Amino acid sequence: MNIEEIIREENKVYCKPELLEEVHMHYCPGCSHGVIHKLVAEVVAEMGLTDRTIGVSPVGCAVFAYNYIDVDWIEAAHGRAPAVATAASRLWPENVVFTYQGDGDMSAIGTAESIHAANRGENIVMIFVNNAIYGMTGGQMAPTTLVGQKTATTPYGRRVDLNGHPLEITNLLAILDGTCYVTRQAVHTPAAVRKTKAAIKHAFENALAKKGTSVVEVVATCNSGWKLSPEQANKWMEENMFPKYPLGDLKNN
Template sequence: MEVNEMIKPENLVVGRTSVLKECPMHYCPGCTHGVVHKLIAEVVEEMGIQDSTIGVCPVGCSVFMYNYMDVDMAEAAHGRAPAVATAISRLNPDKYVFTYQGDGDMASIGCAEIMHACNRGENIVVIFINNAIYGMTGGQMAPTTLLGQITATTPYGREPKLHGYPLQITELIAQLPGTCYVTRQSADTPAAIRKTKAAIKKAFMNTRRGVGTSYVEVVGTCASGWKLSPENANEWMRQNMFEKYPVGDLKDI
């Protein structure tokens, strides 16, 4: 069969969802943010909820998420996305409200807001990207930075005496009675990405049930911050991150 005969809409198995805008994403090559943006957009398209989804962007690399997602979005102050989403959700109970935050935004400066939003059981979807580093500001230590990991502010490696320990915030979140679904996934292989998409979809579906906060951590890479190629970053993640941040469901009610 000629190639041109194959290229028909009915034969398309993977394509670009219309819920992603045309604007090229500013992320570095191989960035996990792009993958997860795409997955959220695909879920919104598949569920037919583009007109009833409101997202909240963080401060960090994904600050401009509203340029890429073709849904209504609010840009929150650093760490405050769960508070912003709380009000949007409570005042617009017919909407699917999600937050999107990185590890610095959510697990450091925004630790109080995420804990209390989850503890109140806000009917929102929380997407948490954990790449163990501050990407946008140039690769400084994050709360999730691993022991020994070299960053711009731990140039000799993270040392507990000096910098404290990696924060397993997802394990803390899972203990909060307000959460109904807490899971940790990754985005390094086609199979892992398909699982992550299923998790995001389940989280959005939970909004319809209104039984608590759904929380999806995606362990991701920061090739630029880690100073590795995208494929080596994935390998580094598998070898180092998964031990501290094992993938799988922590809670599913």
């Protein structure tokens, strides 16, 4: 089979989503962000929301998300994405507004904004990528860093007496009356990727139906920060992250 035959339309089983830009991503090889970006791009296009979607990008590794997905974007200050999204959503109620945030953005500096946007039941989607470390600034401790986990600021491992407990922000958001859908997913296997895509789609549907705030946590790897190979990182995530952050729906009204 030559190349001409391979790229024939009827042989196509997989392609780049139309909303994913033709640029090199700055993410490290093995990083989960690329897959999650792809899912968002697919969901927006498949739901026909390209001209109604506003993304709010965070400060953190995903700060440049606006370079990769071909929708309108607002780059927020660190932690403030839910506040930015609140206004965009209330002022353009026909649009769908989503935030894309990491663990520092969502559960450290932006805890107040996350809790209150969700508690007000803003009709927005919050996509929360939890890799238990600050990737962009060079691998420091996140609120979600596991006990014993080594980071640049917990070089001997996170200690409860010094650093407190890992924060399960998603569980907190699930108990708020303003959230309609809170789920925790992963993207380390094809099956998990499909489930995450379904979760993101459901979240967008909720926003369209004005049901309140939807939160999709994606437990993710940071092989660079964890100093593991991508394959080892997936294994480490399954063995260490999943017991603390179990996958599945926390709430689905």
